[in-house]
Amino acid sequence: MSGLDDVIAAETALSEVDGINGRLVICGHRLDALAGRTAYEGVLALLFADLCRGDEGAIGQKLSQARGRAFAELAYLDDALLDLSVTEGLRALMARLPDGEDSAVALLLTAAPAVFVPALIRRKAGLDAVAPQSGLSHAADMLAMLTGATPSPASISALDTYLVTVSDHGLNASTFAARVVASTRAGYTSAVLAALGALKGPLHGGAPGPVLDMLDAVGQPDLAQVWLSTALARGDRLMGFGHRIYRVRDPRADALKAALHRLGAAGGMNADRLALAEAVEREALSLLHRAKPDRRLETNVEFFTALLLEALGFPREAFTGVFAAGRVGGWIAHAHEQVDKGRLIRPQSLYVGPKAA
Incomplete structure (x- = not known):
């Protein structure tokens, strides 16, 4: 099977991956113009332009409030979830979030991994989860919830660079999974859960x-x-x-x-x-x-x-979860784009089995 190599399955205004020239463009901006120069909230303002209208500051304020709502979900973080891997625990907690196709759901889904991943890391280590702090940026709050201390400006900038860098990357396996589910009008939470399931696989989640x-x-x-x-x-x-x-x-x-x-x-x-x-x-x-x-x-x-x-202090078993904290913005943007401009994704298959008698 080809793995759909070179098959165009969607039109998108979100990102362009130029593999021949080694170039990544996100919403009309080259990666080298974004990474290290803008916070994660800035790239979300680009990706969510048709979903959560507002500049970087407005997105940041709404995202801070959403982190507070996500933290309340940690009341359901029990021993059974802590026995799972960080990725599986993240998926289970995300599955509790309300579904829908509105900006409030989108922001809660975007905020949640930044809250859940540090909490899972700390609780697995026998430590209490740290509550988010209003007024902090997304990257700063994620680091503070991980370490329980005030992060340095250099650490915040480094995590921002990472989150921006992995925020979107064309029609990769997890993003395609998100678009397929979104095309059924199942809701953004269902689309993100499908993406997380794809990301868990070692052939996509990377090494x-x-x-x-x-x-x-x-x-x-x-x-x-x-x-x-x-x-x-x-x-x-x-x-x-x-x-x-x-x-x-x-x-x-x-x-x-x-x-x-x-x-x-x-x-x-x-x-x-x-x-x-x-x-x-x-x-x-x-x-x-x-x-x-x-x-x-x-x-x-x-x-x-x-x-x-x-x-930055993240254990290696949590790397997939941290990746999800960055890529979730792209997943939701693609889900919204599919709902807004696309249709039900229903490709054909070629039957190669035995002929009927």
Whole structure:
């Protein structure tokens, strides 16, 4: 089966993924003009322009109120949910939220992962959940709910960069799932739950956690070449390299690498850890280009995602949930676009089974 490669299944004004030239455009703005320059609320104002009219400040105020409503749902966070993975716990809590196709539902769904993921992390560690604080930005509040402390401006900027960078990325598997469900008029919550289900799969959710496992195994920069060449000789995949769409370097990798350097300059990133990662990246790219010259296997978003989220204090088992906290804006925007301008998605299939007698 083709996996629908190169099949155009929707028209969208939300994002353009140019895999040939390594370019990502969100609502008419190149990623490098957004990442590190605007808060998550700013990109939501673009994605939600036809859904929640208002500028960055207005969206931020409404999102803050929605975080407060989401926190009330943690009364249902019991031991049975804590036995689940962070992703499964997030999905279960999200399933309790009201469904609908209005801006209030959209904002609550957008706010909820930023509340639920830190709470799940803390409760799994035996700590109390931290309530959101009005007046904080979305990224600042998410970090405060994770750590229980006031986050540094550099940390807030780094998380904002991440959330903006992953906010939307064309018709990927989870976004397509959201659009299919939205096309049935099931509601935005149902669409987001479908997207979360798709994101849970390892072929879409990616491998930012295993990137850290690889760095831990390498240990130090001067061992990178030997470790990586041995892994390639075994036929192992090098985590954080290659992408199904991009034939050149993933532009999101550059945005996150720049964020890491800014975080490091402010003292929020372990310099040795960053040096190790950059040594691994250099050696991996060199080895991959020699071993597979017919394929363009460049650094993808997962490589520096792992370093950034680790530096901000998120455990690797929660990385998928943090990704959902950023991508949920795109999911909802696509669901709204499908409801507003699309129709029921109902493709045809080609029967290749046995002939009837």
